[in-house]
Amino acid sequence: xxxxxxxxxxxxxxxxxxxxxxxxxxxxxxxxxxxxxxxxxxxxxxxxxxxxxxxxxxxxxxxxxxxxxxxxxxxxxxxxxxxxxxxxxxxxxxxxxxxxxxxxxxxxxxxxxxxxxxxxxxxxxxxxxxxxxxxxxxxxxxxxxxxxxxxxxxxxxxxxxxxxxxxxxxxxxxxxxxxxxxxxxxxxxxxxxxxxxxxxxxxxxxxxxxxxxxxxxxxxxxxxxxxxxxxxxxxxxxxxxxxxxxxxxxxxxxxxxxxxxxxxxxxxxxxxxxxxxxxxxxxxxxxxxxxxxxxxxxxxxxxxxxxxxxxxxxxxxxxxxxxxxxxxxxxxxxxxxxxxxxxxxxxxxxxxxxxxxxxxxxxxxxxxxxxxxxxxxxxxxxxxxxxxxxxxxxxxxxxxxxxxxxxxxxxxxxxxxxxxxxxxxxxxxxxxxxxxxxxxxxxxxxxxxxxxxxxxxxxxxxxxxxxxxxxxxxxxxxxxxxxxxxxxxxxxxxxxxxxxxxxxxxxxxxxxxxxxxxxxxxxxxxxxxxxxxxxxxxxxxxxxxxxxxxxxxxxxxxxxxxxxxxx
Amino acid sequence: xxxxxxxxxxxxxxxxxxxxxxxxxxxxxxxxxxxxxxxxxxxxxxxxxxxxxxxxxxxxxxxxxxxxxxxxxxxxxxxxxxxxxxxxxxxxxxxxxxxxxxxxxxxxxxxxxxxxxxxxxxxxxxxxxxxxxxxxxxxxxxxxxxxxxxxxxxxxxxxxxxxxxxxxxxxxx
Numbered sequence: 001x002x003x004x005x006x007x008x009x010x011x012x013x014x015x016x017x018x019x020x021x022x023x024x025x026x027x028x029x030x031x032x033x034x035x036x037x038x039x040x041x042x043x044x045x046x047x048x049x050x051x052x053x054x055x056x057x058x059x060x061x062x063x064x065x066x067x068x069x070x071x072x073x074x075x076x077x078x079x080x081x082x083x084x085x086x087x088x089x090x091x092x093x094x095x096x097x098x099x100x101x102x103x104x105x106x107x108x109x110x111x112x113x114x115x116x117x118x119x120x121x122x123x124x125x126x127x128x129x130x131x132x133x134x135x136x137x138x139x140x141x142x143x144x145x146x147x148x149x150x151x152x153x154x155x156x157x158x159x160x161x162x163x164x165x166x167x168x169x170x171x172x173x174x175x176x177x178x179x180x181x182x183x184x185x186x187x188x189x190x191x192x193x194x195x196x197x198x199x200x201x202x203x204x205x206x207x208x209x210x211x212x213x214x215x216x217x218x219x220x221x222x223x224x225x226x227x228x229x230x231x232x233x234x235x236x237x238x239x240x241x242x243x244x245x246x247x248x249x250x251x252x253x254x255x256x257x258x259x260x261x262x263x264x265x266x267x268x269x270x271x272x273x274x275x276x277x278x279x280x281x282x283x284x285x286x287x288x289x290x291x292x293x294x295x296x297x298x299x300x301x302x303x304x305x306x307x308x309x310x311x312x313x314x315x316x317x318x319x320x321x322x323x324x325x326x327x328x329x330x331x332x333x334x335x336x337x338x339x340x341x342x343x344x345x346x347x348x349x350x351x352x353x354x355x356x357x358x359x360x361x362x363x364x365x366x367x368x369x370x371x372x373x374x375x376x377x378x379x380x381x382x383x384x385x386x387x388x389x390x391x392x393x394x395x396x397x398x399x400x401x402x403x404x405x406x407x408x409x410x411x412x413x414x415x416x417x418x419x420x421x422x423x424x425x426x427x428x429x430x431x432x433x434x435x436x437x438x439x440x441x442x443x444x445x446x447x448x449x450x451x452x453x454x455x456x457x458x459x460x461x462x463x464x465x466x467x468x469x470x471x472x473x474x475x476x477x478x479x480x481x482x483x484x485x486x487x488x489x490x491x492x493x494x495x496x497x498x499x500x501x502x503x504x505x506x507x508x509x510x511x512x513x514x515x516x517x518x519x520x521x522x523x524x525x526x527x528x529x530x531x532x533x534x535x536x537x538x539x540x541x542x543x544x545x546x547x548x549x550x551x552x553x554x555x556x557x558x559x560x561x562x563x564x565x566x567x
Numbered sequence: 568x569x570x571x572x573x574x575x576x577x578x579x580x581x582x583x584x585x586x587x588x589x590x591x592x593x594x595x596x597x598x599x600x601x602x603x604x605x606x607x608x609x610x611x612x613x614x615x616x617x618x619x620x621x622x623x624x625x626x627x628x629x630x631x632x633x634x635x636x637x638x639x640x641x642x643x644x645x646x647x648x649x650x651x652x653x654x655x656x657x658x659x660x661x662x663x664x665x666x667x668x669x670x671x672x673x674x675x676x677x678x679x680x681x682x683x684x685x686x687x688x689x690x691x692x693x694x695x696x697x698x699x700x701x702x703x704x705x706x707x708x709x710x711x712x713x714x715x716x717x718x719x720x721x722x723x724x725x726x727x728x729x730x731x732x733x734x735x736x737x738x739x740x
Contacts, residue, residue: 128635182635308633311622
């Protein structure tokens with residue numbers, strides 16, 4: 001059968017169950033769009049208003065669906081605009097296929113119009129990428145692209161296709177199964193039984209163990225296993241930022257998040273533990289604080305799908321390279337029913353004495369309180385997509401996540417502007433769930449042009465702007481570490497309500513507690529997207545906090561100035 | 568300390584770029600890198616000498632293995648292996664010094680590959696130490712140009728198993 005390069009690509013998307021793609025056309029990928037014209041019954045193309053939004057949306061779609069997200073951009077500026085989103089997917093191991101147009105083959109390397117070394121630019125931020133110089137390679141490349149993106153330690157891939165390769169007609173007889181000599185992800189999925197026994201032995205010898213659950217729980221779908229393991233071994237569970245919503249936070253063994261803005265009792269528990277069972281996480285500096293002083297008294301069991309993560313940042317006592325699901329299962333079989341009541345009680349005591357998540361009583365609209373109200377109004381059933389900065393941390397801390405895989409955030413890269421386009425992707429992946437985008441006034445202005453997208457397709461995303469008229473985290477750091485020399489922290493903001501209206505969307509503003517409750521209820525009832533301008537206190541800081549370069553033991557709870565304000 | 572890694576990689580355009588990019592972004596120190604065809608069609612063999620300690624060299628190997636086009640990586644530092652490097656040295660050789668230089672070349676089993684008025688080119692093969700020592704010996708005569716290949720290495724005896732099995736740590740107990 002004769003097929004063009006573009007048709008082979010689109011057939012591949014359909015064959016992999018992709019139903020929605022996010023993209024932006026341009027000269028070099030017009031032939032792909034022309035082919036897409038005939039696939040509209042099978043493939044829903046969402047025209048974003050900036051390519052960065054396409055990459056973020058594909059990322060959100062992938063995380064929320066468990067499938068591969070797909071974004072499309074043209075050559076030159078199209079592909080460079082994708083870079084931030086793809087770099088984020090790379091840092092957070094999100095399976096994304098980026099399809100990019102390239103100048104025709106005869107112009108390659110000539111500095112042609114809208115030519116950029118697209119595979120060169122993307123190389124360090126993708127798991128793999130290809131420049132396809134012949135349409136005959138496309139069946140193999142597309143198959144490998146999906147396979148590499150969605151296996152092993154997942155990640156984004158890029159397929160760069162010259163304009164004339166889209167048009168090239170070749171004989172097509174189906175997609176060959178991937179056969180890559182240097183890539184065998186199945187080999188590393190089952191745990192070595194000896195190491196599992198070693199781990200069990202270490203667990204049996206521990207008195208103050210902690211489970212550190214990370215992003216890997218979501219990717220492995222090891223929710224049941226984590227729960228059963230924690231319960232059988234009676235071990236407190238603390239999550240990383242990406243581990244949020246991997247373990248029910250109302251569970252008696254849950255102590256929330258660790259790290260720079262982790263709960264003080266969680267940080268102390270990790271600091272004083274004699275064993276860390278680290279599941280699908282990578283000891284990022286935002287988790288460990290000062291590395292030399294991280295959990296100095298603890299032995300470490302580290303399970304990860306990526307061999308390079310074992311021993312990368314911290315020395316490991318038992319390192320297991322495997323998929324979490326079978327590994328935790330094997331560990332459950334190998335361990336006895338354990339009882340760590342004194343240790344669990346100790347952490348509970350710390351929590352009672354230092355309730356990191358308590359919200360002060362005041363008439364001031366505290367951002368933490370706003371997040372808590374979103375939790376209550378949605379009965380805790382919302383899927384939360386956050387941006388980066390203060391609002392991200394408050395959303396991680398003050399919304400309680402009992403439902404699996406309901407918290408999405410740009411963690412590793414920390415890309416402002418992520419939340420809103422990502423929320424669009426999340427909504428397409430989970431159309432029947434309430435999706436709330438919790439974002440700062442700074443971050444929203446980085447990608448708000450996709451208001452046109454939610455209007456056009458009536459994408460029901462509730463956009464809650466936690467508006468403190470500042471780059472809040474910048475202000476917080478300038479207050480704490482730069483003697484309050486504020487520069488470029490204050491934002492002269494547009495009228496977000498009018499802005500929403502300009503895009504044809506409802507916009508609601510609240511600047512008192514009563515109004516916040518009112519507009520949240522109203523937003524819930526609106527069957528479509530809505531922009532909420534929630535004006536909050538300008539100077540509130542995120543606490544607890546581990547100042548950069550400090551250890552978890554040095555977590556600070558708050559400051560005297562603030563306590564005085566609310567006394 | 569220096570570690571010698573042998574990496575078999577798919578012979579694709581850009582693979583060297585990926586490896587160079589990895590070393591650059593993670594700040595690994597390369598002492599030398601030699602690459603050429605291997606005995607297997609479509610597979611090139613690289614010998615990479617890194618100036619890193621043991622822990623870091625494990626990281627280098629694991630990060631290299633993550634590259635899709637890298638088929639296998641083996642750290643042969645602790646294994647019985649041979650390694651060779653080649654150098655071409657153009658030496659100032661006025662007639663009166665020529666015999667002296669040729670005698671030294673003979674001691675090192677260096678080959679004369681070119682004789683021109685006033686200079687000769689010597690080719691020498693050996694491990695790094697031998698070449699270092701040769702270079703020091705001929706330096707007083709005046710080295711006009713020096714070109715070294717970087718090391719290629721091979722494990723002695725049996726054929727090297729294809730993909731390296733990961734060294735996993737057991738309990739510290």
